[in-house]
Amino acid sequence: MARSSDVLDLSRQEAGLSHGELWLRYFALGGMSTALELEAFLYGALEPSSHDHDVIAHALNERFVELGGNHPVPYAEDGNHPVPYAEDGNRDDS
Amino acid sequence: MAVGSGPLADFGISASFAGERAILGIRGDVDTANAPVLGALFDAVIASGYPSVLMDLPDPDSIDAVGLAVTAGAASRLVALGGHLTIRFSSTGVARIFDIGWMAELISRALRGTSEDQLAPEQTTSEFAAVAARDPAPNLRAVTGHSASEDVVNGALGLVVALARATVGGADGASVTLRRRGQLATVAASDDTISDMDANQYATGEGPCIDATVEGRWFHAESLEHETRWPAFSPRARSLGISAILSSPLLANGQPVGALNIYSRTALAFAAKEQELAAVFAAEASRVLTAALALDDHMTERLQEALRTRELIAEAQGVIMARQGVGENEAFDILRHLSQTTNRSLRERAEAVVASTQPTAPNPDPLPPAAR
Numbered sequence: 001m002a003r004s005s006d007v008l009d010l011s012r013q014e015a016g017l018s019h020g021e022l023w024l025r026y027f028a029l030g031g032m033s034t035a036l037e038l039e040a041f042l043y044g045a046l047e048p049s050s051h052d053h054d055v056i057a058h059a060l061n062e063r064f065v066e067l068g069g070n071h072p073v074p075y076a077e078d079g080n081h082p083v084p085y086a087e088d089g090n091r092d093d094s
Numbered sequence: 095m096a097v098g099s100g101p102l103a104d105f106g107i108s109a110s111f112a113g114e115r116a117i118l119g120i121r122g123d124v125d126t127a128n129a130p131v132l133g134a135l136f137d138a139v140i141a142s143g144y145p146s147v148l149m150d151l152p153d154p155d156s157i158d159a160v161g162l163a164v165t166a167g168a169a170s171r172l173v174a175l176g177g178h179l180t181i182r183f184s185s186t187g188v189a190r191i192f193d194i195g196w197m198a199e200l201i202s203r204a205l206r207g208t209s210e211d212q213l214a215p216e217q218t219t220s221e222f223a224a225v226a227a228r229d230p231a232p233n234l235r236a237v238t239g240h241s242a243s244e245d246v247v248n249g250a251l252g253l254v255v256a257l258a259r260a261t262v263g264g265a266d267g268a269s270v271t272l273r274r275r276g277q278l279a280t281v282a283a284s285d286d287t288i289s290d291m292d293a294n295q296y297a298t299g300e301g302p303c304i305d306a307t308v309e310g311r312w313f314h315a316e317s318l319e320h321e322t323r324w325p326a327f328s329p330r331a332r333s334l335g336i337s338a339i340l341s342s343p344l345l346a347n348g349q350p351v352g353a354l355n356i357y358s359r360t361a362l363a364f365a366a367k368e369q370e371l372a373a374v375f376a377a378e379a380s381r382v383l384t385a386a387l388a389l390d391d392h393m394t395e396r397l398q399e400a401l402r403t404r405e406l407i408a409e410a411q412g413v414i415m416a417r418q419g420v421g422e423n424e425a426f427d428i429l430r431h432l433s434q435t436t437n438r439s440l441r442e443r444a445e446a447v448v449a450s451t452q453p454t455a456p457n458p459d460p461l462p463p464a465a466r
Contacts (some may be wrong), residue, residue, distance in 0.1 A: 017177070018175075020176070024396060024397075024400050025250035025400075027400055027404065028399070028401075028403040028407075028441075029403070029404070029407060029440060030403050030407050030408060030411070030426065043204070051423045051426065054426070054427070054430065055426070057142055057432075058430050058440060061434070062433075062439055062440065065437060065439075071434055075430070077427070
């Protein structure tokens with residue numbers, strides 16, 4: 001099963017964003033994690049909360065829209081999200 | 095991998111990789127003829143995503159000015175990517191002269207600090223209080239205010255000083271003087287005696303490093319014993335054992351902003367060859383300073399723009415939270431849905447929500463039925 005970090009970091013590479021660039025976009029959208037923490041999410045060393053995942057995913061999706069695409073990165077609440085988030089006990093991902 | 099045949103037979107580079115670190119082992123001298131090979135290898139290593147490079151050199155004399163320029167360029171790029179370059183001289187075991195990794199650390203450190211006194215007034219009122227209390231934005235302002243690239247510049251200038259000290263013949267010390275916020279200061283020095291030398295110039299208000307910084311041209315004190323231009327400073331320098339000084343101007347965008355100073359205990363130590371080498375280092379330091387100026391402007395602009403977007407979104411979240419009695423994250427989800435379904439950016443949606451609170455807004459309520 002694909003991990004959240006794999007999905008996000010692969011999308012980041014496809015979107016042509018550096019870690020720093022993605023962090024700035026994430027920060028602009030209200031993200032609360034530091035640049036180092038964001039890198040840890042992407043490397044899989046830390047697991048983002050579902051909200052953090054969504055902010056990162058949206059930052060990436062806005063980039064894809066800029067490039068003429070759609071919203072290819074799944075949000076945490078999408079049923080097909082690969083990772084059942086620990087913080088979302090009330091959410092049925094199946 | 096090894097490079098080296100024909101005219102480059104005495105020169106070779108071995109590359110090995112350990113985790114995130116690439117190790118380049120240099121055999122023979124890096125000179126004008128083969129420096130491009132080293133440059134190409136650096137390019138390949140950096141392009142392959144190795145943030146950390148260790149370069150093994152036989153000794154400090156085995157690399158010439160062009161090789162150093164290539165190395166310094168690679169170091170700047172690694173630093174810009176958040177990595178670092180370590181240079182190790184095999185003649186002295188592990189004499190690590192330089193090792194910096196600043197970017198992520200700097201941003202992270204700055205954001206972890208707190209400075210509540212800089213909260214914007216509108217952030218401390220009404221429904222936005224919950225968002226503002228956790229908002230790291232004031233710290234980001236602190237970063238831009240203090241010029242985030244200052245650490246970078248100091249690191250790069252430290253490299254220039256270390257390399258100048260190690261490679262300019264007769265050099266017993268080197269330093270960089272910069273004018274920052276109207277004051278002259280030594281931002282990199284090879285040792286305390288050299289820092290004292292610079293301090294004596296600032297204290298007496300005279301000396302080659304001051305003149306080079308102010309006038310933007312070279313000042314060369316060939317022998318302080320016969321020097322007459324700086325009567326207050328020269329005796330102090332001689333008492334610290336210094337006999338010759340070469341100060342080269344540093345320019346940022348063509349404007350003089352500082353000086354690279356090289357000191358020797360030997361009179362007449364700096365001949366044409368040494369002056370040429372000093373010029374190479376001064377040019378490299380000037381390039382760093384010019385790039386830093388541009389980076390500073392660009393980063394400040396980007397950060398301010400990100401900050402404006404962030405504040406708008408926080409404000410829109412506050413409006414939605416107050417209107418619909420939902421939490422901060424739910425308010426974000428509502429904005430995100432709006433953005434996703436209309437293919438407009440979250441910032442634009444946030445602007446519309448904030449505008450809807452104005453009595454004269456042309457579109458009084460941009461929220462769709464689902465969000466009401």
